[in-house]
Amino acid sequence: MPRQVDHEARRRLIAEAVCRLADESGLEGVTLRDVADRAEVSMGAVQRCFRTKEEMLAFTLGYVGERIDARVRARLVRSPAQSAASALGHAAAEVALLREEHRAEARVWLAFVAQAAVSAPLAETLRANYAALHEVFARLLAEAAEGGAPTGPLGPQHEARTLLALADGLTTHVLIGHLTAREAQDVLHAHLARLWGNDA
């Protein structure tokens, strides 16, 4: 079904254009015309892919979320022999988007989060992404506990919530320049070390 494949590939191409525009100037004032120009497709092509701007944004958010999620999972698969504790550290670092090459992605993510606070369809897509990340964190925390690591009396669900919120807050603070990426990484590492009882 080549037509169907074309359609999906075109949607991803358009999503990439939305990301570049969001990275440059946020989602404020982005029009379908801007997106068509950036993706080098016609307005008609954009409109055949997405009925509304909201639908285009929701697709783009899902696309970015999947990319982050895929990267987190790839890190886990690449080193199957690593301990759950070490895997969790890598996963948290990926989610926090602290590496320089992910700074653009972090800006795009933040723009979507802000829009999601006032748009129900975007909030729904975002919740699905967060739920998936929460599950990865909670599973690794549970595995670490089975392996003998002390995850504390509050349990993996609670610790996963804490870790995800901390990672998100750190991303934001690096983006606006309140913290350096190094300071944020230190906070993340120290939090995980404390979780495993290595508070030294």
Next chain:
Amino acid sequence: MPRQVDHEARRRLIAEAVCRLADESGLEGVTLRDVADRAEVSMGAVQRCFRTKEEMLAFTLGYVGERIDARVRARLVRSPAQSAASALGHAAAEVALLREEHRAEARVWLAFVAQAAVSAPLAETLRANYAALHEVFARLLAEAAEGGAPTGPLGPQHEARTLLALADGLTTHVLIGHLTAREAQDVLHAHLARLWGNDA
């Protein structure tokens, strides 16, 4: 100098209008005309207060930041006899904006954070706000340590960074509906309890 007072009062009135618009639909697409209509002033009055939209947004962000900062400090002054540990708990809860009546303020804050990631003047205003909150947290943590509370080997500056990032991440997760306010409060309380060595 009544003219000067009028000018400042008018700027605050306009900032209130920006907040209400940001709460309803984010900062995307907000025009000076929208703001003038909402504040029930003329376009000329808005333009005499602010030369550009960017200047108006930076003023509004500073205004919201001062309000949060003032609330945090008021909580501290109201109960001077409380321990530093307890004061920190109250301060963190104020910063996290988890109470229902502060949900609108949290949405406004988040909209500004997203814009600040792509606007240097907004980022500068935001960093000043975060620096002020960081100082309050670090001072309370240092006082708690002097009072004998174990703030850990990483010191008040490190713990203040962690707490501020966690509070911010939790605010975001409640806004988009990933967590309930109650779940976020539990995470915040447990983090503080762990900080004081009451990890039970």
